[in-house]
Amino acid sequence: MLILNCPYCGRDKDETELAAGGEAHLTRFGPGSSDQDFEGYLFGRANPKGLHFERWRCAAGCGKWFHAARCTATLEVFGTYKAQTLEPPRVIKDAITAKRPGWSWRNFS
Amino acid sequence: MPNREFQGYVNVSQIMDQSMFTLRANLASTKIKAALKLAMSVALPKPGACATAGACTLAWMSPDELLIIAPSAEAQKLYSSLDTALSGLHVLLEDVSDARAKFILTGAHVREVLAKLAPMDTHPAQFPVGSFNRTRFAQVAGAVFMEKDDMISLICFRSVQDYVFALFSAAAAHGSEVFQ
Numbered sequence: 286m287l288i289l290n291c292p293y294c295g296r297d298k299d300e301t302e303l304a305a306g307g308e309a310h311l312t313r314f315g316p317g318s319s320d321q322d323f324e325g326y327l328f329g330r331a332n333p334k335g336l337h338f339e340r341w342r343c344a345a346g347c348g349k350w351f352h353a354a355r356c357t358a359t360l361e362v363f364g365t366y367k368a369q370t371l372e373p374p375r376v377i378k379d380a381i382t383a384k385r386p387g388w389s390w391r392n393f394s
Numbered sequence: 395m396p397n398r399e400f401q402g403y404v405n406v407s408q409i410m411d412q413s414m415f416t417l418r419a420n421l422a423s424t425k426i427k428a429a430l431k432l433a434m435s436v437a438l439p440k441p442g443a444c445a446t447a448g449a450c451t452l453a454w455m456s457p458d459e460l461l462i463i464a465p466s467a468e469a470q471k472l473y474s475s476l477d478t479a480l481s482g483l484h485v486l487l488e489d490v491s492d493a494r495a496k497f498i499l500t501g502a503h504v505r506e507v508l509a510k511l512a513p514m515d516t517h518p519a520q521f522p523v524g525s526f527n528r529t530r531f532a533q534v535a536g537a538v539f540m541e542k543d544d545m546i547s548l549i550c551f552r553s554v555q556d557y558v559f560a561l562f563s564a565a566a567a568h569g570s571e572v573f574q
């Protein structure tokens with residue numbers, strides 16, 4: 286069972302109280318963008334075995350969307366953080382580096 | 395509908411004469427805090443907690459939502475004073491009394507009965523008296539107030555009140571104790 290701490294209400298929520306929102310930190314390409322960018326925004330998703338950044342909603346809880354950095358293979362959670370950011374905060378990156386030195390994900394490292 | 399009650403190793407009763415208001419507002423705003431203090435003479439509850447002002451309870455639902463519970467007899471007056479105190483501010487105050495149901499569990503083993511149905515840590519160290527948590531009861535959303543060590547209040551949507559009453563009655567039935 287996956288347990289994530291919601292950074293808005295501070296509660297530990299188990300998987301059955303959360304709604305999965307897929308990959309985090311997507312850049313939206315809307316009207317006026319190229320077909321390739323739009324297709325990538327709609328359908329292009331990373332599917333790593335290992336470190337991943339995801340969106341989750343505290344559904345049976347405070348209702349807020351937040352981000353989580355975790356490992357899809359071991360279910361280890363490196364941290365959760367609020368969604369009002371364009372990239373993972375320093376403290377999350379440091380927590381990942383401590384466990385997975387030299388990690389990279391999309392444009393982050 | 396009269397109050398209904400189930401007597402098991404924990405008692406389950408539905409409380410009918412309660413009014414509830416939802417307040418959506420930026421709870422970090424000093425103006426909102428001041429308005430609530432003026433209307434209810436109570437400080438905002440911290441995340442994961444509730445605050446009591448006389449017979450009324452304020453529960454922290456999310457960073458921008460409060461649930462206010464009051465006895466129906468006092469509700470109209472409270473609504474008016476909140477409405478006045480909050481006028482001109484960017485808020486939504488709504489009477490949701492008819493959308494919600496409230497139950498009370500009483501007995502020495504209330505934490506155990508709750509633990510059977512909600513995926514939360516009900517240990518006193520994690521969920522002390524005064525705590526508030528939104529969670530689910532089996533298949534439906536709900537909220538929990540730890541009122542006293544032997545008393546828990548539950549909130550759910552009225553549309554699922556029969557389900558929740560049956561659920562807790564079964565979990566509280568004699569013979570279903572986890573620890574003898």
Ligand SMILES: [Zn+2]
Pocket residue numbers: 291292293294295296343346347348349
């Ligand atoms: Zn939450």
